[in-house]
Amino acid sequence: MATPEKTITSLSVTENPPSTDLNNDGKQTFIDIGIFLQNMLHNDARYDFNQDGKVDARDMGILIDAGRH
Numbered sequence: 001m002a003t004p005e006k007t008i009t010s011l012s013v014t015e016n017p018p019s020t021d022l023n024n025d026g027k028q029t030f031i032d033i034g035i036f037l038q039n040m041l042h043n044d045a046r047y048d049f050n051q052d053g054k055v056d057a058r059d060m061g062i063l064i065d066a067g068r069h
């Protein structure tokens with residue numbers, strides 16, 4: 001188990017998907033869905049939960065799924 005001598009100068013930035021908790025209250029509710037609906041036409045990356053470059057019904061599905069826990 002040889003560890004390669006490699007100096008890591010910069011850590012690659014992990015692109016975390018945006019949080020589905022849009023109003024930051026710790027849960028996914030119809031309030032978050034409402035916020036999403038108000039903003040989905042703007043195609044804002046903040047609401048692009050699956051990071052496919054557009055904000056659409058699939059992202060809303062992710063938000064609804066997140067609220068089912």
Ligand SMILES: [Ca+2]
Nearest residue numbers: 021023025027
């Ligand atoms: Ca919320």
Ligand SMILES: [Ca+2]
Nearest residue numbers: 048052054059
């Ligand atoms: Ca998307």
